[in-house]
Amino acid sequence: MIFKYDINDYKEKTELDRKKLFTTTFAALRAYRDIMTVEEARHFQATYRAGLERVIEASSHIFKQRNLHDFADGLLQQVVALLQLEKSMLVRLRGESGISGEQKYEVLAKIGTDDSSEPIFNAQLLEQLNETCINRFSHIYGDTYVGYFPNSSGKTSLLILQGVHNVSEVDAKLLEIFSSGVAIAFDNILLNQEIADTQSELIMRLGDVVESRSHEAGNHVRRMAKVCHLIAIESGMDNEQAAVLKQAAPMHDIGKIATPDAVLLKPGKLDGSEWEIMKQHPQVGFSILDGSQRQILRAAATIAHQHHEKFDGSGYPQGLKGYEIHPFARIVAVADVFDALIQQRCYKPAWPLGEVLEHLEQVGGTHLDPLYVQILIRHIDKALEINALYPD
Numbered sequence: 001m002i003f004k005y006d007i008n009d010y011k012e013k014t015e016l017d018r019k020k021l022f023t024t025t026f027a028a029l030r031a032y033r034d035i036m037t038v039e040e041a042r043h044f045q046a047t048y049r050a051g052l053e054r055v056i057e058a059s060s061h062i063f064k065q066r067n068l069h070d071f072a073d074g075l076l077q078q079v080v081a082l083l084q085l086e087k088s089m090l091v092r093l094r095g096e097s098g099i100s101g102e103q104k105y106e107v108l109a110k111i112g113t114d115d116s117s118e119p120i121f122n123a124q125l126l127e128q129l130n131e132t133c134i135n136r137f138s139h140i141y142g143d144t145y146v147g148y149f150p151n152s153s154g155k156t157s158l159l160i161l162q163g164v165h166n167v168s169e170v171d172a173k174l175l176e177i178f179s180s181g182v183a184i185a186f187d188n189i190l191l192n193q194e195i196a197d198t199q200s201e202l203i204m205r206l207g208d209v210v211e212s213r214s215h216e217a218g219n220h221v222r223r224m225a226k227v228c229h230l231i232a233i234e235s236g237m238d239n240e241q242a243a244v245l246k247q248a249a250p251m252h253d254i255g256k257i258a259t260p261d262a263v264l265l266k267p268g269k270l271d272g273s274e275w276e277i278m279k280q281h282p283q284v285g286f287s288i289l290d291g292s293q294r295q296i297l298r299a300a301a302t303i304a305h306q307h308h309e310k311f312d313g314s315g316y317p318q319g320l321k322g323y324e325i326h327p328f329a330r331i332v333a334v335a336d337v338f339d340a341l342i343q344q345r346c347y348k349p350a351w352p353l354g355e356v357l358e359h360l361e362q363v364g365g366t367h368l369d370p371l372y373v374q375i376l377i378r379h380i381d382k383a384l385e386i387n388a389l390y391p392d
Contacts, residue, residue: 105129105158129158200247203296206254219390220339221250226386227335227376234375237327245328248299252307252332255285279316282308299328307332312366330369334360334376337368338383343392353380 105121121129128141133156138147147159228249232242256264259281263274270278285304289297306320306329313321341359344350351359357377364370376383 125160129160132158203247203250203300206251219392220343222390223339223343223386224252224332224335225249226390227338227383228331230379230382230386231331231334231372231375232327234379235327235331235372244296244299245303245331247296248303248328249332249335251285251289251300252303252336253281253285254288254300254304255281255283257288258284279308282306283317302326303328303332305329307336309333310367311369314366325369331372334368334372337363338376339387342387353384 125144128139128144128146132139132146132148136148136150138145140146145159145161147161149157149159225246229242229246232245233239237245259278263270263277266274282305286301289301289304292298292301303326306318306325309315309318309320309325309329310333311322311325311330313319338356338360341351341356342353357380360368360373360377364373
């Protein structure tokens with residue numbers, strides 16, 4: 001009977017007086033309390049273990065991100081999963097910039113709904129952010145959690161979870177563990193970004209030197225890089241490869257650094273022997289850049305070598321045809337022709353937009369890759385915006 005009906009004990013009426021009934025009931029309640037305490041401890045342990053697994057999984061994912069904003073996006077996605085929040089909840093990560101007022105905070109990433117008619121920073125949120133920075137520790141303000149995460153580089157990251165009415169003790173500890181690793185990763189991301197920015201600036205300035213020597217327009221390489229990136233992204237190229245192309249494109253004519261002034265700066269048409277000398281610059285550029293183990297310089301070597309190849313095989317120096325030409329070089333060729341036509345040069349006026357588009361249509365499939373030509377034409381408004389941002 002006891003085993004069948006899960007009975008712990010039984011009392012006969014004859015042995016139950018008032019005192020025994022009270023002590024028996026009290027003992028049963030106390031036993032129930034102890035059982036629930038053990039159950040809560042077991043549940044807490046299971047939750048914490050599952051949370052730690054989520055922390056490890058989240059950390060391994062976001063640490064793969066190399067770009068600052070990609071890292072921030074990945075961080076927010078993992079925080080949403082880590083704390084098991086609703087995806088519709090607004091989550092923001094902001095970086096302190098040292099400027100007073102609203103401009104003090106830079107939005108690195110955000111997830112959730114956001115009413116564009118409302119300002120991102122209202123007076124109450126700004127007050128909460130400022131107070132957190134002054135006190136230098138995380139805090140919950142009503143339904144807003146503001147996490148304070150400094151790092152060794154002197155930058156401070158603020159994690160804002162809005163609409164959070166309660167952060168459990170377990171979740172708070174998990175967030176603390178997660179963030180301790182994130183702060184280190186954030187330092188590394190910032191350092192890598194500084195190195196990448198320095199490298200990009202050096203490449204851009206080297207491109208400027210080459211273009212200025214040949215009397216090209218001052219912002220030619222900047223427009224080229226931006227338009228190449230536009231075409232690459234709209235063609236479906238992944239972001240990392242498109243970024244490599246953007247950084248490598250300014251070095252497409254690096255080989256002209258070895259072209260004699262008499263040929264490079266000749267105002268009129270080149271004769272046969274002069275043209276043969278000019279046609280050497282793709283091979284020279286390849287020789288300068290070839291052999292590097294750096295991804296950007298390897299891409300630049302390929303672009304320098306192939307950007308004068310033509311889609312129908314009539315280009316130089318290798319006579320490559322169609323898809324034998326690297327996509328980077330095919331995109332650079334389209335951007336280079338577009339910029340040469342739409343901009344004024346010392347030897348020609350700028351072509352009207354209609355004539356530029358007509359010419360691109362005509363040479364698509366012979367000189368240029370028709371796919372990339374059509375992509376540029378479809379997004380010509382964006383290309384013109386780039387030209388307006390970087391005038392000569």
